[in-house]
Amino acid sequence: MKFVKATSIALCVLSSIGIQAQPLDNTPPGGGIKNLQIFSYDGQDRTTIYANGNMQAAFDIVYELAPDHVFKSAVLKKYNTEESLASWVQSSTENQYLHSINSSMRSISARSRNIKKIYLSRNTPASVEVCVELTATKNGVDSIKSTCIPGSANASVYVSAIAPKYLTKDNFELTDWGSATPINKYVAPSTGTWSNEIREQVLRSKGNAPTILSIESDNLLQGGTSALFVNKSLVSKYIPEVAPSGVSHIMSWVALPSKVNKIDFVENVGLNEYWGYTLRRTIPYYFKDDPTYVFSLVTYVLRDDKFLYDHVYNHYALCGEKVGNNNSGVRVRDCQVRGNLAQKAPVYGYSQSQINSWKVERLKGSVNVIDWYGTKSQLNFGVKYMNDVYSDIVLE
Structure with a gap:
């Protein structure tokens, strides 16, 4: 009986101080x-x-x-x-x-x-x-x-x-200059030949290549409307003292329809002429809906005696080969820089030493393409000399 009594008291005490039994998780x-x-x-x-x-x-x-x-x-x-x-x-x-x-x-x-x-x-x-x-x-x-x-x-x-399978130039084709879509062309009255031409070259994948989802390039035009002369070119080939009918400079930039639609540039108007205008043109992108389309190259070719220089303030300046004296007797070249649209681009005289410091040659450039497997492959571009009046941007 004492044992039962003690147990009863203990139960009562536990109940009185609020200690309650917790449900057990028997999982x-x-x-x-x-x-x-x-x-x-x-x-x-x-x-x-x-x-x-x-x-x-x-x-x-x-x-x-x-x-x-x-x-x-x-x-x-x-x-x-x-x-x-x-x-x-x-x-x-x-x-x-x-x-x-x-x-x-x-x-x-x-x-x-x-x-x-x-x-x-x-x-x-x-x-x-x-x-x-x-x-x-x-x-x-x-x-x-x-x-x-x-x-x-x-x-x-x-x-x-x-191991990843990397793509090479054999997996792609680049529209050559002769088949590329014109963007702008100027025929110089003094020579009867074109002195300025811009075309859209198109890079497309061949049937053996996986779908390309994106690209990477430091030379991609951006901003809806882009001035060519404020972006570093993918490739730049400069030929000094070219024959009047020859290609004096060829430059190319990477373009995508999602990044840029129009370009601004100074038009080269021919031999020893300096009254080119700042123009705006639309990039056609005729092949943008082609399933093999990868990207475009906006390629600017100059003939006669003009060259593009990497000007420190306005970036590329369009300069003539002809050297003259300014009012102080200093030997200078006349150059145009980008100005207001549809107006004569500003003309300045720069010393040869200045221009030499701006000269840009980028004989090779590269673009990374990323396919739908996530593999990043590098494509290399360069300038191929064809003849005295013709050069082309090519896959290397």
């Missing part, structure tokens, strides 16, 4: 996750990507949780060992590139409402079999389950990251 470890599977994004158990740091292998993590449990996290690991994936980059954010070398599909319909997507990339070739560890939580208590131990269906995906 066994991992029991909050009823089902867990992993697939590649196209439903397969293996996938291949390029090891270029951009292309992502995509995985669907399909799961089912017990009542009142909520998803907390999911992480990919090595199958069998559950080790972390060193040198692989995991992300929950999808980029714009394809997820498999063998498929051009971007996504597959989800097989379940409860699905999480994980993306995996790397910079160097390697292969790994991946599994998934998922954590769910209920009332602050975590439940963890993985597919990393052999024995369950759809527990792993084998991923191969192989």
